[in-house]
Amino acid sequence: MSTDTLNPQTPEEPEAPTNRPPSMRRVTLWLRRPYARRVLILTVVIGFLLLPLCWLILAGMNQTGAPASEIMKDIEQTVFVFTLVSIPITAFVFAVLLYSLLGWRRVTGDEPPMQDSPAIRTNTIGVILWTATSSILAMFLVVWGLIELAQITANSYGSISANEQPGQSKSEIINVTGQQWVWTFEYPQHDGLTSDVLYLPLDRPVYFNVTSKDVIHSFWAVELGVKIDANPGAITQTGVTANKLGTFNVRCAELCGMYHAYMQTEIRVLEQDAFDSWVRESGGKKTS
Amino acid sequence: MSVDTTVETSSVFGVHVPQPRQHGAAGGVMRRLNFGTGLIGGVALATIAGWGTAILTPSSASNATFAPMEPTYVYLAVLLGWVIGFMLGIGAFVGPLRWVVGSDITHADAEYMGGKDLGKKRYWKYTTDHKVVGIQYLIVTMLLLGFAGLLAMLIRTELGMTWTELFSPSFYNSMIGTHGIAMILAMIVAVTGPLGNFIVPMMIGARDMAYPRLNALSLWLFVAAVPMLISSMFMGGIQDGWSVYQPLASQAPVGMLGYQLTIIVFAISTAIASVNLMTTILTMRAKGMTWSRTPIFVYGIFASSLMGLYAFPFFQYAQILGLSDRVFGTSFFNPLNGGSVWLYENLFWLLGHPEVYVIIIPSAAIALELMPVFLRKPLFSFNFAVAGIVGVVALSGFVWAHHMYMTGWAPAANYPFMLSTEMISIPVGFLVLVAIGTLWRGTTWTRLPLMAVYAVIFNKMIGGVTGIYLSDVPADQYFHGSMFVVAHFHFMLMGAGLFGGMAGIAFFFPKMTGRILDERIGSIGLWTSFIGFQVTFISMFVAGLQGQPRRVLDFDSQFNISNWISTIGAYVIGIGMLIFLAAIITSWRSGDVASSNPWGSKSLEWQTATPVPLENFPVLPVVTERPYNYGVPDPYEAELDAIDADLAEKVGNK
Numbered sequence: 001m002s003t004d005t006l007n008p009q010t011p012e013e014p015e016a017p018t019n020r021p022p023s024m025r026r027v028t029l030w031l032r033r034p035y036a037r038r039v040l041i042l043t044v045v046i047g048f049l050l051l052p053l054c055w056l057i058l059a060g061m062n063q064t065g066a067p068a069s070e071i072m073k074d075i076e077q078t079v080f081v082f083t084l085v086s087i088p089i090t091a092f093v094f095a096v097l098l099y100s101l102l103g104w105r106r107v108t109g110d111e112p113p114m115q116d117s118p119a120i121r122t123n124t125i126g127v128i129l130w131t132a133t134s135s136i137l138a139m140f141l142v143v144w145g146l147i148e149l150a151q152i153t154a155n156s157y158g159s160i161s162a163n164e165q166p167g168q169s170k171s172e173i174i175n176v177t178g179q180q181w182v183w184t185f186e187y188p189q190h191d192g193l194t195s196d197v198l199y200l201p202l203d204r205p206v207y208f209n210v211t212s213k214d215v216i217h218s219f220w221a222v223e224l225g226v227k228i229d230a231n232p233g234a235i236t237q238t239g240v241t242a243n244k245l246g247t248f249n250v251r252c253a254e255l256c257g258m259y260h261a262y263m264q265t266e267i268r269v270l271e272q273d274a275f276d277s278w279v280r281e282s283g284g285k286k287t288s
Numbered sequence: 289m290s291v292d293t294t295v296e297t298s299s300v301f302g303v304h305v306p307q308p309r310q311h312g313a314a315g316g317v318m319r320r321l322n323f324g325t326g327l328i329g330g331v332a333l334a335t336i337a338g339w340g341t342a343i344l345t346p347s348s349a350s351n352a353t354f355a356p357m358e359p360t361y362v363y364l365a366v367l368l369g370w371v372i373g374f375m376l377g378i379g380a381f382v383g384p385l386r387w388v389v390g391s392d393i394t395h396a397d398a399e400y401m402g403g404k405d406l407g408k409k410r411y412w413k414y415t416t417d418h419k420v421v422g423i424q425y426l427i428v429t430m431l432l433l434g435f436a437g438l439l440a441m442l443i444r445t446e447l448g449m450t451w452t453e454l455f456s457p458s459f460y461n462s463m464i465g466t467h468g469i470a471m472i473l474a475m476i477v478a479v480t481g482p483l484g485n486f487i488v489p490m491m492i493g494a495r496d497m498a499y500p501r502l503n504a505l506s507l508w509l510f511v512a513a514v515p516m517l518i519s520s521m522f523m524g525g526i527q528d529g530w531s532v533y534q535p536l537a538s539q540a541p542v543g544m545l546g547y548q549l550t551i552i553v554f555a556i557s558t559a560i561a562s563v564n565l566m567t568t569i570l571t572m573r574a575k576g577m578t579w580s581r582t583p584i585f586v587y588g589i590f591a592s593s594l595m596g597l598y599a600f601p602f603f604q605y606a607q608i609l610g611l612s613d614r615v616f617g618t619s620f621f622n623p624l625n626g627g628s629v630w631l632y633e634n635l636f637w638l639l640g641h642p643e644v645y646v647i648i649i650p651s652a653a654i655a656l657e658l659m660p661v662f663l664r665k666p667l668f669s670f671n672f673a674v675a676g677i678v679g680v681v682a683l684s685g686f687v688w689a690h691h692m693y694m695t696g697w698a699p700a701a702n703y704p705f706m707l708s709t710e711m712i713s714i715p716v717g718f719l720v721l722v723a724i725g726t727l728w729r730g731t732t733w734t735r736l737p738l739m740a741v742y743a744v745i746f747n748k749m750i751g752g753v754t755g756i757y758l759s760d761v762p763a764d765q766y767f768h769g770s771m772f773v774v775a776h777f778h779f780m781l782m783g784a785g786l787f788g789g790m791a792g793i794a795f796f797f798p799k800m801t802g803r804i805l806d807e808r809i810g811s812i813g814l815w816t817s818f819i820g821f822q823v824t825f826i827s828m829f830v831a832g833l834q835g836q837p838r839r840v841l842d843f844d845s846q847f848n849i850s851n852w853i854s855t856i857g858a859y860v861i862g863i864g865m866l867i868f869l870a871a872i873i874t875s876w877r878s879g880d881v882a883s884s885n886p887w888g889s890k891s892l893e894w895q896t897a898t899p900v901p902l903e904n905f906p907v908l909p910v911v912t913e914r915p916y917n918y919g920v921p922d923p924y925e926a927e928l929d930a931i932d933a934d935l936a937e938k939v940g941n942k
Contacts, residue, residue, distance in 0.1 A: 116664040249844075
């Protein structure tokens, strides 16, 4: 009997199972659950179904010959990346929506269900994961956007004062004037030559000084990815280097009255020689 | 006339309470006033004012550009006369006037104004009962939505008939402007008006709003504003889009005055309604209803009111300045005389963006409010939902200039505004997490209101993701001013906002009308409009990607196909909405009679009788537990422990 007291034969009990396992283990345990796996598989499937959107969106934008400039290429790259980044979260939400209708219990009828669902009031790991993921994605989008914005700003008018003297270098300056309901393009370096079609030289930086004679218009060179409002009483500046030959569109992107819809014209991007000869041939239109 | 010296008693739920003797007879002119006398008063004063102005204005009066000013003055006088006459005629000023002359409203008068024993007549009067005001808001909102929806059909018809033009450019522009602003106004009140008024006081366990008479005032100011907006269509129309950018708006015909006065009056109405709702929520919650026991819908309405309260004054101010430019020849927005077009754009969007959240937050809150009821489980992470709403409100005032990326106003400001705009996806993401967390492992009771919530979440995801492109300056450089923007905000305001409103109406219908909304017809209407909605606006996204500018009545043939599809979709929406309307009307007239709590909800508003008695509760409730206390003990713990023990056995306990 005394031996019993000295050597108690109480076998080592396993740890009480009520203790919560550590977080990482809980995640792996969670992943073993059938519904969790199915939701994740559904997410992947929906994600792959949505993936073609990345290219379909660009195909829509490229219908009339875009991208015709480095800026437009940057814009399309941004759109592509944003679509790609949005797909996982969208797919996950759609997967939960779908699975909650098809996978978990579903009841119909006029009376409230007899049995309640599990009272999940919160889930710390889930909340932290979601917040971290969405914040990281948002920060990624912000940083991407800031860098791209700096880049297209540099590509449009940022370098005008830094690199070259306007008017003396190879850059072309064009004064764009909107009025109800036509665009006028003036080439001050060519004795104030004016045109109602926008002629651009290939692969040369062009700077636009944009203004309006009456109401607000918005100068949109669609395939070049250029857009800036034409405001009465103010001059706004932007620029672009067209790097593709062809005929593109200028549209007005701000409601400007009755014939807003018809306030559009053409962009003709020409080789330097052809551009020069256009300038010479139109010389009769010189205003001064 | 002898003074009545008997002690008046008032019956409060059958208990006779002696009342102090009060001055004034229990009669008075207010018992004769109703909507009809309001109309008569409005039309009479409008006629007199217009006529008088026409006589007094010299016919040679003209402005700096030699345009005759007489129509402007007359139309302005008519509109002002209408508002004042209508409000006089319906009895909005009876209370203050009687207070001034020293015969204040008596208890009997107050009960009369509350609609006691008036039957259906109370819906046509200046009634202070919050439930009557809620129903009145519902009817007016539905009428306004119907009017704006009709314009939408006409717009899509014009855009779908690519081979011909049905309308003149000026009438087309006037239609898009009126459609836009009418829809915006209707959507601002669509949830906060009917449900904020009818449901919120009951949800927090109050007898009425904090300021019942102001409640009626806000409603009838809104009612007075609507005819002004519609009248502008007959006065040359609002040809400048809903944003009426200056200086285009100063070129517009006199109809622009209708827009400006509508906004001025509507902003007053909104301010009154916001203050009233906020005071009610802050001060009149039932005993025991701490902030963590307050339902999420109440948070949503509070947030929406708060944003409306600070945002609308900018808009109102912008319209007052615009009106002054037009009528008095000032030049706040006239660049030729030193005004600034960017000033207008800033003032406008200082309203414009918070207003988007004013519309979306209540419908998101409705979605979160009714999910626990149909899933029979608590709202997932209530605090997170509150944090999401607070985050949206906090950021709402710092994002407006993302509408002005391309204006050239301040290119350097594009960087911080891009930052703040993209930040807003984080609190909005909180709300999405709460929604899917609540769906997680829930038993779905697939009734119409819950299905509308699914539609809201789906649309909100698409609207949210496309919003990310627009928040980014480089991408916006392509999308700004294109049909892509139109499709995006329709996904948000209609897809999330209006479908959320439909969910709310379907859910609260039994409490509001005493009958169940017809499930079958309602569902057909909901899904028809949902499918039409996707067709319309996804093809509109395509048109935007291809480069179609918005607000055009004619376009290159490359956009034809997407516009045809979009128009077909629009008709499907129209049919679906008519079916849903039919469900509302038939169910209201002859639907199945509802019990007082047909959804088995635990919220306070379902604990009182249907139809809800005047002053809502016989005895004010006391709240003792958190909201959404549904659910069985979570098998999560037991299940996890079992797996864990199983695992421990297999791999050994290390």
